[in-house]
Amino acid sequence: MLKMRQSDFDALCRHGEETYPHECCGILLGVIAGNTREVRAVVRCGNTRHDSPQNRYNIDPGELVRVQRQARERDLDIVGFYHSHPDHPPRWSPTDFREAHWIGCSYVITSVEKGKATMTNSFALTGTTEEDKALVKEEIVAE
Numbered sequence: 001m002l003k004m005r006q007s008d009f010d011a012l013c014r015h016g017e018e019t020y021p022h023e024c025c026g027i028l029l030g031v032i033a034g035n036t037r038e039v040r041a042v043v044r045c046g047n048t049r050h051d052s053p054q055n056r057y058n059i060d061p062g063e064l065v066r067v068q069r070q071a072r073e074r075d076l077d078i079v080g081f082y083h084s085h086p087d088h089p090p091r092w093s094p095t096d097f098r099e100a101h102w103i104g105c106s107y108v109i110t111s112v113e114k115g116k117a118t119m120t121n122s123f124a125l126t127g128t129t130e131e132d133k134a135l136v137k138e139e140i141v142a143e
Contacts, residue, residue, distance in 0.1 A: 001139045002080065002106045002122045004028075004039035009142035011042050013117035016084030016110045022053040027064070028080035028106065029071045037079035037106050037124075043067050056095065057083045080106030080122070087113055090121040092135050100125050103133060108140070 015024040029041040045063055049056040059081075071078060081102070090111040092100075100107055103125050110120040122140045127133035 001036045001141060002028075002039065002108070002124075003036060003141045003143070004030075004042075006142045008039050008042045009120070009140070012082045012108065013110050013120060015042075015044055015082075016086075016112040016117050017115055019047070019084065020112050020115045021086045023047055023049075023055065023057040023084050023086060025057040025059055025081070025083040027059070027067050027078055028082060028108070029067070029074070029076040030079040032077060032079055032104070039079060040076055041074075042082075043070075054086055055088070078102065078105065080108060082108035082110065084110045084112045084117075090119050092123055097135055100133070100135060101130070103127055106138065107135060 025047050026045045027043045028039045030037060030039040045059045047053050047057045048060045049058045090109040105125055106122045108122045111118050122138050123135040124138045125133055126136050
């Protein structure tokens with residue numbers, strides 16, 4: 001399960017609306033307790049994909065390292081990532097699956113239809129290796 005404040009949920013949806021018709025992307029920081037990832041901060045990242053930003057995203061590795069350091073300083077972990085799907089359903093694509101490597105993290109996808117966030121889903125990346133990884137739909141609780 002992925003838990004977050006309603007304000008954080010709204011912030012990631014708003015990010016998708018603001019970057020429409022391109023994909024937005026970001027990192028979720030928080031704590032892990034059992035099977036629950038609790039988000040404490042949403043960090044917006046720049047989409048470095050210039051060849052196809054309307055249906056692909058990439059977080060600069062340097063930005064990822066910087067965010068990871070900031071998380072450690074706050075006693076937080078990276079618990080997930082998010083991105084938007086402009087005019088496309090909020091389900092993972094084969095590319096999303098291939099590029100998901102953080103086993104144990106949540107991957108949140110928000111559908112943005114004609115500039116308005118309409119639906120958000122989360123998928124936990126399960127498994128132990130690249131060979132047996134799977135994205136499994138998980139509940140989002142926004143309070």
